[in-house]
Amino acid sequence: MSWTLTAALSAAVLPPLALALALPAAPAAAQAPARQTASFETDRAGILAMAGNYKVRFDMQEATAWRGDYTPIDRKISGGYESVRVIEDSGRRIVLQHLLVVTIDGAAHVIKHWRQDWEYEPARVLGYDGQGAWTWKDVPEAQRKGAWSQTVWQVDDSPRYAGWGIWETVGGVRRWRSSWTWRPLARRDAVRGPVYDRYLSINRHQPTPTGWVHWQDNTKMGLFAGKLEPVVQEYVLNTYTRFDGYEVKAADDYWAATKGYWAAVRAEWDRVGAAKKGIRVAEEAQAGTVISARLLELADAVQAGKTAEAAAIAEARKLIDGATR
Known part of the structure; x- marks a missing residue:
């Protein structure tokens, strides 16, 4: 498979940002009764149910x-086929x-893909700060009880966005709603400048x-005279x-052949995030991070048998360490 096709479906561009903005409080923060009655196992079942074809x-x-x-x-509608797999389940953490x-x-x-x-009840999340930077954001202690964080990663396992919230049932509909989250532009927007x-x-x-369903309410923001202002609602x-x-x-078949390599890539991003107190890496509109394509x-x-897994992992670690700061 050509890397250009893969890169074309990655999502993000990193714009300049004058201010580092922390994640605001979760919209559901005041809903203590719902939080107190939330079922841990019911929450887990809802997350695990997203796996499938x-x-x-x-x-x-x-x-x-x-x-x-x-x-x-103009409105844009597209589609495709997607397999979602559980690659980690340790009880309080599901990937x-x-x-x-x-x-x-x-x-x-x-x-x-993503x-x-x-x-469950996270102490912190890796949130987007802009200007190619993601830093650790503390989840206020009062908002952790019964809450789940969701951290979304890009196609090369670099970070994208993170938020937290509770699972609740309202009007007979089960849902999880995030806190306000800052996110870099998706490729569909980034390539248009x-x-x-x-x-x-x-x-x-x-x-x-x-x-x-995954529903997003996106306020698209821009810098005007050094001040962040809303441009359009999506x-x-x-x-x-x-x-x-x-x-x-x-x-x-792809996952069976490459899961060892990708486990090492995830581990390296995690190591960098811990060692460098966050992740700072340059991005480009077409491919996500500057190392995503490689x-x-x-x-x-690795899947094609052209490169040994150990050699691919060694190069990947070097790429990630060299590209981050």
Whole structure:
């Protein structure tokens, strides 16, 4: 598989940022009764239920302009097939890896997609600060009880965004809602060079009878005369519908061949995050981090038997350490 295809589906560009902004308090912080009655096992079941095989619909729409000189872009709808696998479950921590399966010239290709890590009652999360930087944000102690954090990672396992919140049932619908989270631009926006350069977002994950949905409320923000101002509101609804009618085996074969390599890559990002008190790495619009393409290319070489896993891991560690500061 060409790394250019993989890189094209990575998401982020790192804009300049004058201010380091901490994650605000969770919207559900005041809901003590819901927090007190939340079932740990029910929460776990909701997270684990996101694993499976899916037909995915991505529906993105800029709706409300917050500046008089801005015209919202046209709605964009796309889709694909995605396998979501549980790659870690230690009780209070669950890790889900997404694998996108696409068909090119009649053959199935796998693109290692995003990853979501869930942690119960976290003390801190790795939040986006802008300017190629993610730093540790303390979760206020009063907001930890019954809460789960969700940290989302990019295709090369570099960080993207993190927030926390509680699982609750309202009106008969189960959902998890995040705190306010800062996020770098997704590739779909970054490649256009828009006037906004980051998102301030709330995310919701909700099980459905046929799968689950990921709903995003994104305020697209820009720097104007050194001050952050809202530009436009975007609503994103990603719908995951259980479906086995695609090349599921291709996703599982890819993961079986590369999971050792990617475990080492995750461990190296974790080491850097701890040793350097966060992660600072340059990014580019087309491919995510400046090392993303090579990290993904190494995985493809391992799967194809062209590069030994140990050699690929050694190069990946060197790349990550050298690119971060």
